[in-house]
Amino acid sequence: MQAVKAIVNGKIILESEAVLGISDLSISRGYGIFDYFKTLQNRPIFWEDNLDRFFHSAKLMDLPVPYTREEIKVQVVQLMSENKIPESGIKLLLTGGYSSDGYSIGKPNFIITQHALKRDIAAERRGLKLISYDFHRPFGTVKSIDYSMGIHALKKAKEAGANDVVYTQNGLVSECPRSNIFFVTKDGKVITPGNDVLRGITKMHLIEIAKGKYDIEERDVTVEEMRNAAEAFITSTTKNITPILAIDDIVYGSTPGPITKKLQAQLERIIYS
Amino acid sequence: MQAVKAIVNGKIILESEAVLGISDLSISRGYGIFDYFKTLQNRPIFWEDNLDRFFHSAKLMDLPVPYTREEIKVQVVQLMSENKIPESGIKLLLTGGYSSDGYSIGKPNFIITQHALKRDIAAERRGLKLISYDFHRPFGTVKSIDYSMGIHALKKAKEAGANDVVYTQNGLVSECPRSNIFFVTKDGKVITPGNDVLRGITKMHLIEIAKGKYDIEERDVTVEEMRNAAEAFITSTTKNITPILAIDDIVYGSTPGPITKKLQAQLERIIYS
Numbered sequence: 001m002q003a004v005k006a007i008v009n010g011k012i013i014l015e016s017e018a019v020l021g022i023s024d025l026s027i028s029r030g031y032g033i034f035d036y037f038k039t040l041q042n043r044p045i046f047w048e049d050n051l052d053r054f055f056h057s058a059k060l061m062d063l064p065v066p067y068t069r070e071e072i073k074v075q076v077v078q079l080m081s082e083n084k085i086p087e088s089g090i091k092l093l094l095t096g097g098y099s100s101d102g103y104s105i106g107k108p109n110f111i112i113t114q115h116a117l118k119r120d121i122a123a124e125r126r127g128l129k130l131i132s133y134d135f136h137r138p139f140g141t142v143k144s145i146d147y148s149m150g151i152h153a154l155k156k157a158k159e160a161g162a163n164d165v166v167y168t169q170n171g172l173v174s175e176c177p178r179s180n181i182f183f184v185t186k187d188g189k190v191i192t193p194g195n196d197v198l199r200g201i202t203k204m205h206l207i208e209i210a211k212g213k214y215d216i217e218e219r220d221v222t223v224e225e226m227r228n229a230a231e232a233f234i235t236s237t238t239k240n241i242t243p244i245l246a247i248d249d250i251v252y253g254s255t256p257g258p259i260t261k262k263l264q265a266q267l268e269r270i271i272y273s
Numbered sequence: 274m275q276a277v278k279a280i281v282n283g284k285i286i287l288e289s290e291a292v293l294g295i296s297d298l299s300i301s302r303g304y305g306i307f308d309y310f311k312t313l314q315n316r317p318i319f320w321e322d323n324l325d326r327f328f329h330s331a332k333l334m335d336l337p338v339p340y341t342r343e344e345i346k347v348q349v350v351q352l353m354s355e356n357k358i359p360e361s362g363i364k365l366l367l368t369g370g371y372s373s374d375g376y377s378i379g380k381p382n383f384i385i386t387q388h389a390l391k392r393d394i395a396a397e398r399r400g401l402k403l404i405s406y407d408f409h410r411p412f413g414t415v416k417s418i419d420y421s422m423g424i425h426a427l428k429k430a431k432e433a434g435a436n437d438v439v440y441t442q443n444g445l446v447s448e449c450p451r452s453n454i455f456f457v458t459k460d461g462k463v464i465t466p467g468n469d470v471l472r473g474i475t476k477m478h479l480i481e482i483a484k485g486k487y488d489i490e491e492r493d494v495t496v497e498e499m500r501n502a503a504e505a506f507i508t509s510t511t512k513n514i515t516p517i518l519a520i521d522d523i524v525y526g527s528t529p530g531p532i533t534k535k536l537q538a539q540l541e542r543i544i545y546s
Contacts, residue, residue, distance in 0.1 A: 006295070008295075015295070015296075016294070018294065018295045019292035019293060019294050019295065020295060020300060021289070021291065021292050022279070022281075022288070022291045022292065022293060022366075022384055022386070025424075026299060026300045026303065027293060027300060027305070027366070027368065027418070028307075028366070028418060029418055029419070029420040029421070029423075030299065030303030030304070030305070030417070030418045030419040030420060030421060031303070031421055031424055032300070061421070061425065062425070093295075093300070093301070095300065096424070102388075103423075103424060103427075104424075105424065111295055113295070135411065138408065138421065138422050139421065139422075139425070144303070145300075145301065145302055145303045146302070146303040146421050147302040147304065148302070148303060148304055148334070148411065148412065148419050149411050150302075150376075151298075151302060151304055151369075151376060151377075151378065152334065152335070152412070154376075155335060
């Protein structure tokens with residue numbers, strides 16, 4: 001097997017040799033942002049959207065991006081041609097940089113990594129279970145590296161026999177740690193939280209696809225609506241649309257719902273064909 | 274000037290050469306905990322308390338500490354004798370370790386660093402200004418590396434002509450990003466938030482010192498109480514007791530209050546003599 005390469009501050013190196021000095025603000029203060037897209041048959045999927053969001057996240061967290069958008073795209077293509085992994089996930093990471101005083105933002109370090117990514121079709125067909133977890137991600141629209149709560153909560157989910165959590169707080173549903181959540185109401189409306197949550201790329205494309213075909217609303221979604229929904233599903237780059245069969249004691253069904261399955265088929269046509 | 278050394282996973286190396294591979298969970302997911310104490314004339318101050326809290330933080334974040342308490346103390350003493358910095362801050366950092374899948378906790382990396390630390394007596398005598406900021410730190414009792422909000426909020430404070438922020442949420446005051454907060458009520462009571470905030474070592478020692486001399490209460494403190502207080506101050510390892518002259522439009526005074534000054538004198542006797 002060929003050793004995977006990464007790009008650190010513009011230089012291609014073996015990923016196993018890619019390091020950051022310990023004064024980087026990601027290590028000392030958990031400070032950084034990233035973005036993530038997949039490639040299928042060596043074709044980056046929706047990466048223009050990911051680049052939009054990457055620059056948005058960087059701006060909100062006061063991190064100057066050391067390369068232009070075009071330079072980043074050139075680096076991505078360069079890494080893809082080095083690694084030759086047709087089906088992959090590509091991550092752009094921008095850290096707080098080497099801090100002079102352990103707290104102030106430095107010159108950000110920019111890292112691109114690529115790993116093989118295999119679609120979990122079984123999970124997409126079967127569905128998952130979630131538990132709700134009282135939390136709201138700070139900097140909702142920013143893809144921050146801060147996953148302390150997500151990692152901690154995943155352990156709680158597993159202890160409860162679930163696959164992951166969905167964040168709820170003050171009567172509202174927001175998102176899952178690594179995906180957006182949608183509900184189908186009993187009268188066939190498709191609703192998804194729209195305020196102060198990550199603008200998931202799969203989510204935004206699904207909304208485009210569903211417009212016109214379904215009554216789709218991106219707005220505050222209450223815990224009450226979660227409880228009364230007929231169907232639920234999550235969206236993410238790695239999970240596409242994955243049905244949710246249950247949240248806590250709320251059971252949506254033992255198999256994925258009909259509208260969820262129709263949306264899956266429509267999204268798959270866009271992404272995989 | 275002699276080059277500062279650090280200890281990474283038990284090995285003494287130049288701090289400038291201390292690195293972590295990019296798959297460490299601090300870099301990819303902002304996951305890690307730390308603790309911090311000072312040395313005065315080569316004597317670690319309150320480090321037993323810091324070690325207690327370090328193990329508490331590690332446990333709550335599911336990070337196995339790769340050394341015993343005694344082994345860590347031996348390493349700290351070793352680093353002190355290498356660096357010969359009599360007045361210093363020593364940081365113990367425990368990261369999420371190299372993750373196999375970019376999300377699961379690995380074998381934590383343990384790093385000890387030491388830097389010269391100079392007391393800012395001028396600020397302790399003069400006092401600081403804060404602004405309130407709507408946030409509550411997740412994992413309140415854990416000294417997590419996650420300072421995204423603290424770093425972001427500091428910028429807002431500076432824009433408002435203040436030195437830092439104090440977190441408030443749902444009508445309650447919690448803490449500052451890097452210090453605990455106390456108020457003196459108009460009838461001379463000393464109050465400080467007691468639930469789901471960091472158990473600051475300076476805070477806990479101050480409470481011990483003040484007991485018996487003052488009516489001191491560690492419990493929920495409301496924004497209303499912050500507004501009506503006669504005096505305010507913060508405590509931390511680096512700032513000892515530093516008076517707060519104003520928060521937002523609340524002005525406590527142009528100079529530090531009398532009880533704040535008395536408590537400063539009492540704390541200084543314990544720490545500096």
